[in-house]
Amino acid sequence: MSHFLYGYQVRANGVRLHLLRYGGQGPCMLLLPGITSPAITWGFVAERLARHFDVHVLDFRGRGLSFSGPGMDASLDAMASDVVELMALQGWAPVTLLGHSMGARVAIRAATRDARRIDRLLLIDPPVSGPGRRPYPVPLSWYVDSIRLAAQGISAEELRRYAPTWTDEQLQLRAEWLHTCSEEAIAQAHAGFHDDDIHSDLASLKTPGLLMAAGKGGTVLPDDLAEIKALAPGLTQCVVHGAGHMIPWDDEDSFYRLLGAHLEVEFL
Template identity: 55%
Template sequence: MSSTFLYGGNVCANGIRQHYLRYGSRANEHAARPAIVLIPGITSPAITWGFVGEVLGTRFDTYVLDVRGRGLSSASDTLDYSLDAQADDIVELVKALGLASFSLVGHSMGARIAARAASRIESGLQSIVLIDPPASGPGRRPYPSQLPWYVDSMALARTGMDAEAVRQFCPTWTFEQRQLRAEWLHTCDERAVLASFKGFHEDDFFADAARLRVPSLLITAERGDVVTSEDVGELQRATPSMLHTRVPNAGHMIPWDNEAGFYAALSDFLGASVTLDASRR
């Protein structure tokens, strides 16, 4: 099956360079459906979500973002890496891309960015998917991953690492997944990651989620404790219309562990269903 990758691009939005990868149809076959803006997690450049972009691109015009301080987007020692700045990036990105109708799909940190951005977007937002968002925050339990896991792996990446070296950090991943992380992890700015990790404990995700006014879907992992059943209950009480699906046989990096289960969890929430085509893999 042919690739749905169209091109990589950059826009100047919110005063910085924002890099993205675009997937979809060259014939613009998906124009009737809302586009998808996919926002990755704390140390996941856009390219590491390319395998998901390929599949989403079979049904949707899909943009996978390099969040500031990751991949090929702007990074510097003077850049603001706060959640507010990241949310404003999304607000300005969709304007710069000229998207009149779109959905936000965010994983982990990206889900928290999407939830914060949603209340700031004036028009065009149709729905939002929150994939295993960190439920940590003021007065709540800490985020279960430890900071040295990020710092040590990034330090090794900056010196040069291979798939085997990644195994100590991601032991269940395939060779291809580990090799891609080895290639791109060095593009994650440590200052950005430190600021985002700090924000996991200081920013109130539950308050942002309670303000959602568009259809929302919460996707959580069966394994791990990033989002507990108690967290799900609290989120759905605050936003009764929020749908929820737990993906079996998956940890926090859900599509890496159970890609087919991830697409099944999306179902037709975004306007069309997608499935994992075995011939593509």
């Protein structure tokens, strides 16, 4: 039986934000997806997490059914402000923030701005690029090319070359929803991977949690983990050795096992 309840909208930080809600029971969890992942593509994860949490999955501005428009501000600061105001408007406290990739960077910055509402961070393979650091391993063109193909009507099978390990259902969802990702928003986020200094945020982070890194893909390397351990000792670390950047897609069982061990619940 599905744990999906409904989709809804909130006006926060001057824009319309769309979310999906799963479960409705237990502590509040806000799930923040990555750079080209509308909320619905995380539904299979939210279904599992909803066994123990009241899960709300956000469509970031410029993605899915949230606000999108020419000239919009889709920077890290803007998205973090969206999250902070959303939590305040909804009266959520305490909140567990689970962020993947770009969403993990947003979670970190949001936690430095309003740590009072956030009791735990679950950071899944965040980009650790930034000023003076090695570039993010996936070029902007990879995202833009796939978005343009989706806008023309790409099939799930045609999309498989971009994500060869995904299931048919996961590819179908991506083919259906990828066109909702604004090229402008994605370009700003990708530039932010290189221009925003997330390490300075980590150094001031007070919120405890988990940092889960992918063993493949090159986003978070062992040296990065060592540096982050020194900057943010309150973050427990683990590695999913057989997975690439999209950890729940590549090794779903290990993702739930490690996440459940940290949260002291059972997802499998």
